[in-house]
Amino acid sequence: MNEPLTQQVIDGTDGVNRGENDGLLVKAAKHPFVTGGAILAGAGLAYAVVKTIQTAADKIAREVHIETSITIDKSPEELFAFWRDFKNLPLFMKNLESVVELDERKSHWVARGVGAARVEWDAEVYNEKANELIAWRSLENADVVNAGSVRFQKGPTGHGTYLRVTMNYNPPAGTLGASIAKLLGAGPAQLIKEDLRRLKQIMETGEIATIAGQTSGRSHTEEDEINLAAESDVEEFDQDKEATATHP
Amino acid sequence: MKAVCWEGKKNVQVLSVPDPSIINPRDAILKITTTAICGSDLHLYDGYIPTMKKGDILGHEFMGEVVELGSSVKNLKKGDRVVVPFTIACGNCFFCKRDLWSACDNSNPNSATAETLYGFSGSGLFGYSHMMGGYAGGQAEYVRVPFADVGPVQIPDELSDEQVLFLSDIFPTGYMAAENCNIQPGDTVAVWGCGPVGQFAIKSAYLLGAERVIAIDHIPGRLRMAAEQGKAETLNFDDEHIYQKLSEMTGGLGPDACIDCVGLEAHGTTIDALYDRAKTALYLATDRSHALRQAIRVCRKGGTISVPGVYGGFLDKFPFGAAFAKGLTFKMGQTNVHKYLRPLLRLIQDGRIDPSFVITHRLSLNDAASGYSTFKNDKDDCIKIVMKPELN
Numbered sequence: 001m002n003e004p005l006t007q008q009v010i011d012g013t014d015g016v017n018r019g020e021n022d023g024l025l026v027k028a029a030k031h032p033f034v035t036g037g038a039i040l041a042g043a044g045l046a047y048a049v050v051k052t053i054q055t056a057a058d059k060i061a062r063e064v065h066i067e068t069s070i071t072i073d074k075s076p077e078e079l080f081a082f083w084r085d086f087k088n089l090p091l092f093m094k095n096l097e098s099v100v101e102l103d104e105r106k107s108h109w110v111a112r113g114v115g116a117a118r119v120e121w122d123a124e125v126y127n128e129k130a131n132e133l134i135a136w137r138s139l140e141n142a143d144v145v146n147a148g149s150v151r152f153q154k155g156p157t158g159h160g161t162y163l164r165v166t167m168n169y170n171p172p173a174g175t176l177g178a179s180i181a182k183l184l185g186a187g188p189a190q191l192i193k194e195d196l197r198r199l200k201q202i203m204e205t206g207e208i209a210t211i212a213g214q215t216s217g218r219s220h221t222e223e224d225e226i227n228l229a230a231e232s233d234v235e236e237f238d239q240d241k242e243a244t245a246t247h248p
Numbered sequence: 249m250k251a252v253c254w255e256g257k258k259n260v261q262v263l264s265v266p267d268p269s270i271i272n273p274r275d276a277i278l279k280i281t282t283t284a285i286c287g288s289d290l291h292l293y294d295g296y297i298p299t300m301k302k303g304d305i306l307g308h309e310f311m312g313e314v315v316e317l318g319s320s321v322k323n324l325k326k327g328d329r330v331v332v333p334f335t336i337a338c339g340n341c342f343f344c345k346r347d348l349w350s351a352c353d354n355s356n357p358n359s360a361t362a363e364t365l366y367g368f369s370g371s372g373l374f375g376y377s378h379m380m381g382g383y384a385g386g387q388a389e390y391v392r393v394p395f396a397d398v399g400p401v402q403i404p405d406e407l408s409d410e411q412v413l414f415l416s417d418i419f420p421t422g423y424m425a426a427e428n429c430n431i432q433p434g435d436t437v438a439v440w441g442c443g444p445v446g447q448f449a450i451k452s453a454y455l456l457g458a459e460r461v462i463a464i465d466h467i468p469g470r471l472r473m474a475a476e477q478g479k480a481e482t483l484n485f486d487d488e489h490i491y492q493k494l495s496e497m498t499g500g501l502g503p504d505a506c507i508d509c510v511g512l513e514a515h516g517t518t519i520d521a522l523y524d525r526a527k528t529a530l531y532l533a534t535d536r537s538h539a540l541r542q543a544i545r546v547c548r549k550g551g552t553i554s555v556p557g558v559y560g561g562f563l564d565k566f567p568f569g570a571a572f573a574k575g576l577t578f579k580m581g582q583t584n585v586h587k588y589l590r591p592l593l594r595l596i597q598d599g600r601i602d603p604s605f606v607i608t609h610r611l612s613l614n615d616a617a618s619g620y621s622t623f624k625n626d627k628d629d630c631i632k633i634v635m636k637p638e639l640n
Contacts (some may be wrong), residue, residue: 073342160342190360201354205338205395206320207272207373209357214271214392217253217263218303242314 013238066189070196073160074203076152080131082203083150092198092208094191106139119143145170163199165192250640251388252616253303260306260620262613268384268392273320274392276396278312278330282409283387283613285309285623285633286334287443288511288558289574292376293620296512297560299361307387308334308374309416311409314400315390321397330400331380331391331500332393333415333585335608336372336383339398347608350582355395356381365561370582379502387616389637401589404597410604410634418632419603422448425556426456428579429505436498438546439480440539441509442470444606444632445556449507450478451601462497464490464539469608469629477605478525494546502548504608510539511557537563555580606632 010181024148072079082088086107097110097118105126121142127135127149137147151164167188199209216223253263267276286309291297304616311331314324324330337344337493344352352371356362361379362369372394375385384392393400403412408586437453439446442465448451453461462481463474471482483493510633543553544567553576572579608631611619619633 071342073340073345158342194360197359201338204340205354206272207274209338209355210271211357211384211392212271213269214384215251215266215268215452216303216305216384217249217251217255217261217265218301222303 010051022102064188065168066167066192068189068192068196068201069162069164070193070231071155071162072200072203075129076154076161079161079163079203080134080152082199084128084134093195107136121146163196166197169190201219249382249389250613250637252307253258253302254304254306254373255302256291258293258624260293260617260638262616263303265305265388268319268390270316271392271587272394273318274395274397275318276314276321276324276393276400277316278310278332278386278391278393279315279401279453280310280312280386280389280391280623280637281329281438282312282386282413283307283310283475283635283637284413284416285387285446285619285635287623288376289620290624291512291558291560292623294314297326297377297379299358299377299382301382302379304375304382305377305384305388307385307391309413309418310374310386310391311413311416312386312391312404314396316528316546318396323397324400324402324521326401329403329405331403331412331415331516331589332386332391333420333589334374334376334396335370335582335585336374337398337586338395339586344398345549347584347587349584349586349587351584355506358382373582385614385618387635389613391448399586401593403593405473407596408604410607411602412593414444414603414606415585415589415592415596417446417583417585417586419592419601420442420585421445421583422450423452423588423592424583425449425507425509425554426452426458428554429453429458429507429552430577431456431458431505433457434459435504435509436507438462438494438503438543439463439474439509440464440543441511442467442482442556443509445479446470447473447606448603448630449509449556450474453507455595458510462494462503467626469626470631473606473634477554490542491546498548502546502551504548505546505552506543507554508540508543511555511561512537513562520608538579541565541567544576550576551576552579554578556583568602602638607634609633610639611635613637614640 042053061136085103089099095112097112100108102108102122105124106122108122109120121144122139123136124139125136126136128131131152133149133151135149144169146169147167148167153162153164155162198208249265249267250262251265253265255261270277287632289306292300305440311329314326314328314330317324319324333349335350335352336355337349338354341353343349350371355372356369357372358378358381359369365379370380372381372383374383375387376384379446383394401415404515425445426449431437431453435458437458438451439449441459442463446463446465450461450463460481461478462483463471463472464477464483464485465471466484466486472486474480481497483490539557540555542627547553551574555578596603608629609622611633613635616635619635622628625634
């Protein structure tokens, strides 16, 4: 259900005819190894839940704050239009399954949990400035209390647009939180960075670079082990950044 | 299909693996007609490059026939004969638009790993570790080529595979190394390492107007090729004191530019070379840089050091004081192959260079394991091995 809109934006921005790509693009985007990350849902939760477990005595969930940025070689207008059409977000956010717009301001978000579990919430756009800013927050009864914003700032001549993303979470304690933490594994700041990298690839090249599904001299089992190892690599690499990205 | 797989340090094997398939819309699949073993493949073979995984398909110098196309590739058709750059580049990003193709922002799916080590990631590469994307290489019967609408260059029928194969890497790499020297009329260029890249650096230095080229190595066959094919003056570092000899040959001035075509596994017989060997053996340093140190010491004041040789990690005892004191310019990096493909193809078409001169060995793909061993051990004057799946 996402393809037509994605395609529209991609076609509209780079002028290359990709009319036949829908299937492949979406296939690539939905592959577990490539697919965009749970920016909004889960990203911050892993860390937060770890903190919660550490302070099990009081069971107080700590707020997580993440900021990151990326440069994309498209105009603020093109990037704003793509992001503001929330149906596009699951194309590059790893654990986000769907976003359905309920009206101009409100939307319903579904993220993957462990196994068949889902994490869901309603969100509203509470601040918006065309081609510059989108800010959203979860509404009452959210599984995960969260808020986020993305700013689009035109870079120096020939340097595209700077995207600055902030995320805040106040996730639940207890089993739901623990299950989310297990799912996410890697550090939240790195997950968001990878999501933004996928967004950059979609916007600049029309596809997400991947080796998932390529041939090798390994069996399927060995291949899976490598994919898992790659994810834990990311976790290790992120440890330093996480310390600065997160201030409970 | 058959493919050459990295199975561990000093262990490559030809295995039967599944055929590649189109994954992304801008992919193509090639049937490989000719592929080669690169000197930099020996760094993988020797276990110097991190993030290799057992079962990785090797090979980044290859060419072949287009057999399948993703839906977005409009500039190629089935049956086209193409050479593919070893650097994978999207053609859309900030860097590609500035001809810095080997710095492509969008082609390495594992950028995070390289970022951690280097601050930022370079482009994806074929068959050159997971840090560089983990893409399956072309020492195989078939290969998947990402961004096939940007990389591959079509080859006219009248040119043979062996004449054009090296457009994939070593010819552009040697050429960019010489171009990076900003050669002026009357210049003397010294080239460390007379492997295939060194041979192309020598020829390219002349093509770009050098008056003298001095080539340094210790393997007689390579020095002979540099002299006979490249018309270089040659020095054997086993027999000569390189600093003294180069100073003497340049009237005490030093070469105007020095090219390090050796990289991180430099050999040598001086104290610092032995020290490097001990330190890397103990994992106290990762790269041996004897050739580079020598180049920095002997290069003339205000000269240029050009480094096409591959480095992966940390250098020890790097004479930065000498580089500063003499005001040297350093130019280096993975080759921006896409930038050079068409201009260099034209040089081949015009008969100004026939790159096939470096080939010393022709093997079937099945013989890859013995090929790596022969190349590694400099057996029977091996300089460049090409392999053809059709000989299997």
